[in-house]
Amino acid sequence: MSLLEVKDLQVRVDEREILHGLSLTVNAGEVHAIMGPNGSGKSTLSHVIAGKPGYEVTGGEILFKGEDLLEMSPDERAVKGVFLAFQYPVEIPGVTTINFLRTALNAQRKARGEAEFLVPDFLKKMRSVAGSLNIPMDMLKRGVNVGFSGGEKKRNEILQMALFEPSLCILDEMDSGLDIDALRVAADGVNALRSPERAMVVITHYQRLLNYIVPDVVHVMSKGRVVKSGGKELALELEASGYAQFEDAA
Amino acid sequence: MNLVVAKTETGRALSDIFDVARDRLPGGGKVADARQQAFEIYERAGLPHRRIEDWKYTDLRVLMREVLPPAPAPDAAAVKRAGSALKPHAIAGARRLVLVDGVFAAQLSDTDDFEQGLSVRTLREVLEAGDAALQAQLLSPDSSDPMVALNSAMMTDGLVIEVADGVVLTKPLHIVHIATAAQPLAMFTRSLLKLGKTAGATLVESYIGADGVKAYQVHDSLLLTVGDGARLDHVRLIEDSREAFNICAAVVTLGAHAHFNTFGMTSGGNVSRYQAVIAVAGEHSRVETSGVNLLNGRQHADTTLFLDHAVPNGTSHEIFRAVVDDRGHSVFQGRIIVRPKAQKTDARMMTRALLLSDDAEADNKPELEIFADDVACGHGATTGALDESLLFYLRARGLSEKEAQALLIQAFVGEAIEQIASDDLRGLAISAAERWLAARS
Ligand SMILES: Nc1ncnc2c1ncn2[C@@H]1O[C@H](COP(=O)(O)OP(=O)(O)OP(=O)(O)O)[C@@H](O)[C@H]1O
């Protein structure tokens, strides 16, 4: 069974239609890349999957493990294993990253009927994950994303993904703002999570990321639709020729 | 034209109560005379209402309607119920002093092994047999406020604590006010804490109700004197039962080079009012005052602070946070006066309110009156809702709506709690906030 099925999705924001019948199927074990020009609706798709308020779904459906995702609250989706690494993570002053991570992890575990982590066990787990992503502990003692550099915010998203171990990971431009070394470390973190039960949707503008996280399928989005899908070579093609050829197709 | 005499039904009923009670109230002679005068002041004014500027947002004629008769001294059963209600509020390592239904309960209090230089007596003892100077101080609060006048007339018991010069108490003092009565009754208490020169103390006050108490009224007043070079850390936690009224007035006087750090949180009760006059009467003194209101249902809580800088080189920082849900109503009135002599005063006040529902209300009235020219003074105020994008981020990480709100509320009130000086005291405030948050989820 497919992990994620987006069927003919139509989405509006403030009366304006942004997604015009988008379809996408992602199976467990696969890595999909979505590429496409600015404003084509990539982040909109990721937000609608995560359940962000403010989007009106006027047609189509989204199934996650066969269940109607659009009926679920954002937290229910997270509990069931949907994770979005945001293009623009927010800053939360006054909530330390450590406290946030523990609260979130335990909220998910509690909702799934699993035992909550006690502080020492949690710290142990967090230290090992943070260590593997080269994230210093003092960063985790600060407010969530407060004063973090662009790259640090992205690393914090990957850290959360590694801690929560979701089954569907959507990464919205995780490569923007990361320096070359950080990109490699973050990509290693993502690759470490690849497994037959898990799927990744990697949204990016750059072929380089796909050298590190090699996709099974590449989709091109334009004007609110998937206009072409292919293998990893499609990304190379795009790098050479740009998106102009798809503008008409859309 | 008809002239209506401004005397409510309540006023009349209360005078009967005062007539009956006066013979049993502690203190004769001057004390009794002072009670009589104070009662007359109260009788003329009646309960404060919205046309009295200081009580503009807290109209007790509407909210409280009447003053209830005083509670009888607690019997053994009441003390027992108080004992079990105390447990969740116990502070490890503190010297506990308990007032049950407004009367000191030695059985529940730590009355032995007093440190050298610490004297603890009850208000009753001092009014009946104390020295004249101490009695005069206890009778000193300004009775132009009707609720202070009422308290002066009816005060039944309380604690009179003195810390000698140079003595720094290691154990925090924990005064617990517990109501146990099964009928709606009132308690009238007054306490005094006097710190000598370079003395130091921590005072925590908890206000709670035993299970099953009715709509009781707490009428309390607190006098604090912080001597030259002395330091007082003070925390008040209002966790009364949801039907309770809590009306308290504090008068604080600081000597020179004194340090007063005070924090108050109102998360319980039906209607609460805390009014504090803080007089910076000695140079180079420092006041940090912070407070939090956590309100829902139809709770109403009013914090009215008056900071009086009379001398040069004083510092005062006020931080206030209100979180209001449902039809709750939070009031913050902060008045700072910098008198002509008080050059080089640094006085700041910042208040923020978080409204969690459309019917929630927060009134904020800052007033700066500055008569000196070389000062740094400022105030700021904001009112807003929880940030939707932060809530979504947290929910996308698996927190339910209530859990996400709770985390953001904790962060919001944390800005006020941070101003508390010690980790242990901060922990008390955090626990009280957590109890409120747990009750709403
Ligand atoms: N809240 C909103 N109100 C109005 N228009 C919006 C809103 N959110 C998104 N849009 C519009 O929807 C379109 C798609 O935006 P989206 O952010 O999904 O694009 P994207 O493909 O992620 O672009 P980029 O590559 O720049 O990140 C854009 O034209 C954008 O302006």
Ligand SMILES: [Mg+2]
């Ligand atoms: Mg985008």
